[in-house]
Amino acid sequence: MITGEAFFIVNNGLENFFTRDGSFYVDGAGNLAMTSSGYNVMGWQVDPETGNPKKDTVSPLQIMNDANMTYDAAATTDGRVSGILDRNDTQVNSSSGRIMNLEFYDKKGYLYTAKFSIHSAGQTGRYYVSLDDILDSGTGKSIGPDMLGLVTFGSKTMEVDCSISKSCSTTPTLAGTVAFSSATGVTVPTITPTIGAELVAGAGGLAADVAAVYGINATDAATITNASINAKGQLVITGPANQVGTKAPIAGVTVTPNITSAAVTVGGTTHTAGVGKYTFDPATGTITATAGQTPAPTPVPTAADISVMYNGLNLGTEGVKEFTIEQDGTLTITKKDVQNSANLIYDVGTGLFDSVGGNNEGLITLGLAGAGDMFEDISINFSNTKNVNNGGSSTVGAAKGTAKGLGTGRKIGDMIGISIAKNGIITASYDNGMSRCLGQIATATFANASGLEKQGDNLYSATMNSGEFDGIGEDIEAGGGYMQSGVLEMSNVDLSQEFTEMITTQRGFQANSRIITVSDTMLEELTNLKR
Numbered sequence: 001m002i003t004g005e006a007f008f009i010v011n012n013g014l015e016n017f018f019t020r021d022g023s024f025y026v027d028g029a030g031n032l033a034m035t036s037s038g039y040n041v042m043g044w045q046v047d048p049e050t051g052n053p054k055k056d057t058v059s060p061l062q063i064m065n066d067a068n069m070t071y072d073a074a075a076t077t078d079g080r081v082s083g084i085l086d087r088n089d090t091q092v093n094s095s096s097g098r099i100m101n102l103e104f105y106d107k108k109g110y111l112y113t114a115k116f117s118i119h120s121a122g123q124t125g126r127y128y129v130s131l132d133d134i135l136d137s138g139t140g141k142s143i144g145p146d147m148l149g150l151v152t153f154g155s156k157t158m159e160v161d162c163s164i165s166k167s168c169s170t171t172p173t174l175a176g177t178v179a180f181s182s183a184t185g186v187t188v189p190t191i192t193p194t195i196g197a198e199l200v201a202g203a204g205g206l207a208a209d210v211a212a213v214y215g216i217n218a219t220d221a222a223t224i225t226n227a228s229i230n231a232k233g234q235l236v237i238t239g240p241a242n243q244v245g246t247k248a249p250i251a252g253v254t255v256t257p258n259i260t261s262a263a264v265t266v267g268g269t270t271h272t273a274g275v276g277k278y279t280f281d282p283a284t285g286t287i288t289a290t291a292g293q294t295p296a297p298t299p300v301p302t303a304a305d306i307s308v309m310y311n312g313l314n315l316g317t318e319g320v321k322e323f324t325i326e327q328d329g330t331l332t333i334t335k336k337d338v339q340n341s342a343n344l345i346y347d348v349g350t351g352l353f354d355s356v357g358g359n360n361e362g363l364i365t366l367g368l369a370g371a372g373d374m375f376e377d378i379s380i381n382f383s384n385t386k387n388v389n390n391g392g393s394s395t396v397g398a399a400k401g402t403a404k405g406l407g408t409g410r411k412i413g414d415m416i417g418i419s420i421a422k423n424g425i426i427t428a429s430y431d432n433g434m435s436r437c438l439g440q441i442a443t444a445t446f447a448n449a450s451g452l453e454k455q456g457d458n459l460y461s462a463t464m465n466s467g468e469f470d471g472i473g474e475d476i477e478a479g480g481g482y483m484q485s486g487v488l489e490m491s492n493v494d495l496s497q498e499f500t501e502m503i504t505t506q507r508g509f510q511a512n513s514r515i516i517t518v519s520d521t522m523l524e525e526l527t528n529l530k531r
Helices: 208-213 218-223 303-309 495-530
Strands: 007-011 016-019 024-026 032-034 040-044 078-084 098-105 111-120 126-136 155-161 177-180 226-229 235-239 245-247 255-258 263-266 269-272 276-281 286-289 320-325 331-346 353-356 363-367 378-386 397-400 413-420 425-430 435-441 453-456 459-461
Touching: 078 098, 098 378, 098 397, 208 218, 286 303, 331 378, 353 378
Parallel strands: 078 378
Antiparallel strands: 007 016, 007 040, 016 459, 024 032, 032 040, 040 435, 078 397, 098 111, 111 126, 126 331, 155 331, 177 255, 226 235, 235 245, 263 269, 276 286, 276 320, 320 331, 331 353, 363 378, 413 425, 425 435, 453 459
């Protein structure tokens, strides 16, 4: 329905006509047209530069075509991290850190998940965040090391101070002299296995006292041909096949490695378990002992030695730069290199955000563009995170887009609806949350509307008496009018059609009423029969 003095403009392919009848539909060619005559509704097309209607010579409004039935996909360009990072969160203080996922789209609309982890850096208010992997959400699989190697985040290699933190420490224990404590009815032996060697070889089985400590009966003990004691004091049986397994000492018995007297022979060189601090140079693979350590290691172990002494610990793979060995044999990594990571720092006094990757504004870039033309770099904002008490539970999480919803990216969208505003602007909505202007219905006004010539079917044409149409038209709101969807002006209603529909509705109501009456009568008769 149109209000005010204006008229809709329609065209039959040869000339323009004017009408107040706003009963429109979309024809087979996607044009907005009159229901009664099929004439095209005229209006203004969209300016490709602004995305808004451009007031120009009116033309048919083709609101459904191949170009606007879908809305193009777009890559994610922004992300944000918000919430509380509690220093007492056990996940933050663990070796794996607190996992945080960020979903993002590429230019084709495919969805991915960037997996980050946040770790404590050992000092109040100091953490670091690492990019661990990127998964293709369609398959659930990683994009692979080759493509991941082209992605950047923070520093490609960052040295992390772990001197206080447990988050980047590993504590394998050196297996050495094993001392058994007393247990009722058990002879306490002292066994000194060589690291990586077997307790027994060939026939004969385990000694009775060893078997007793691990709760193994004499029959089974005699069949065991290969076994060793690991760093946790457990008996690891590797032969024969029917005895393979790991056994802990019986209740009341503990097995404690005595590191101070332990030694390991690697490549013909015997190394003592030196206590102290060491540095490791990944470039050369050499280990250097810090001067003044007591007792001094003789000689200084190599990276290969450390791997044997500490159950396969690979200093190069772990990115170790500095480590210490304690009196009890525990090895703790105190400095390490972390790939694709950035320092995350908070004010010590207030817990408010300070910087990420050295940026005080909170912005850090996930550099994806180098991994392929389908990606865009993503600017991630950490400024809305806090490092305060939350009962040991962190709520920090990541989301795509800015707080205002910009830069989220999107998949390709299918048109799901069309609406017409009061000013005649036609807008399409899509299932990816986007909308697009498809044009605007133009109107025409005349100095003397009574001078228009009737053409039938609620159509009029301009005359000299009414005034000429300039070919451009006017915005309906310019004259104080508006359009209202879902309503028709009474003067433009087909009364015969409306009466027909009203009679049909009335007959339907009468029929339903009769059905209810018959049902009621049947129930009443049934009740009477029972009586």
